[in-house]
Amino acid sequence: MKFLGVDLGWQSQPSGLCCLIWQQGKLQLLHLTRLATIPDVLAYIDAWVSPEDPAMVAVDAPTLIANLTGMRLADRLAHRYFGRYHAGCYPANLGRPFAQRTIEFGLSLAARGFVHAPAITPQQLGRYQIEVFPHPAIVHLFGLSQILKYKKGRVVERRAELTRYRDYILTVLPQLEPPLLLTDAASNSLLPQVPERGPALKALEDQLDSLICAYVAAHWWYWGSERNWVLGAETPEACCVEGYIVVPVGVKPN
Template identity: 60%
Template sequence: MKFIGVDLGWKSQPSGLCCLELVAGKLKLVDLERKDAIADILTWIDAWVEANQPALIAVDAPTLIPNPTGSRLPDKLTHKYFGKYHAGCYPANQNLPFAERTINFGLELESRGFAHAPEITAQTPGRYQIEVFPHPAIVNLFGLERILKYKKGRISERRLELIKLYQYIVEILPKFEPVLCLGNLLTDKIPYTGAELKATEDKLDSLICAYVAAYWWYWGEQRNLVLGDRTTGYIVIPKSVLSYEC
């Protein structure tokens, strides 16, 4: 079973891509990439997940947007449950500029047999896709009191927050179940310039997405929250795992 994380660029910016593979009960990091065009992202996915091969794809973008205006139910629920952590998500509706791009990406995945999975039977092979949101996932996975603010602000401050995220990934995720084995694909060199820092951010976000995909498939609703549903749009978020794992 493979787990794909897509930190999708909502407009025309590049997207972070991660592929994890479950081998002998452990997650192996097999690729960590960044692509610009949607066509290139889909080609990358097709290369790693052949036709009829089981995989779960976790996308950090609203791929289901039923509402013409306002906010979706899952968007509102992130503010309700994670607002105190500064982890409420951006509202999505059909009239916003990014909507066509993100909706069509979900449809492209559906055309490849990746069905939306706001409900799942744990550890059942198949071809699935889910929407995820790294900020609340990071808060719950690592037991934080607020999000890591590596997306906005001065480059020096963003870099320090990104270093924290890297350290949490390499020190904590290998202690969870399923175990994450990072190998040598993930560099510990966090860059200093804005463009390179953004590239690293995209890749680390995609790794979090892929791990959330694996965690959802492995544990299902036992250790995950689902905000919304197939009709309203939904976001899958791990429950706070420190009480289970550490």
């Protein structure tokens, strides 16, 4: 089973991409990159997952939007539960400039056989897609009192927060269930080093976010509702129309 994380560029930005594989009772990082266009992203998915392969694609973007204005229920719930950690999400509605792009991306995944999975039988092979959001995920997975603020601020501040982010990934995710292996046979880290300059920091940010997306997909597949929340409507059928966000429970926040 493979797990692909897509930190989707909502408008015209590049997207971070990650591929993990579950084998011999552990997750292994296969690939981490950043690509410029939606066709590039879809080609990446096609290259790593053949039409017959079981896989889950976790997307950091609202691929299901039914409301003309305002906020989806999933977005309101993200604010309710994670606002105090500074992890509320952007409101999504059909009037936003990104809506067509993100919805069409979800439809492109559906055309490849990836069905929405707001409910799942744990560890059942299949082809699924889900919406995820890295900020609440890392709050829970790493037991944080607030988000890591690597997206805004001076370069030195962003670099420090990205260094913390990378360190948490390397030290915490291998200890969770399912464990994620992030070193090679010589115990060298498989993650890129934190760069010095601003544009390169953004590229690493997108890649690390995509890794978290992929890990949340694996966590959802492995545990289902036992150790994950689904923010959205009460029924899977309604979630598949109105949208939903999967959040791992992980470690309780401080």
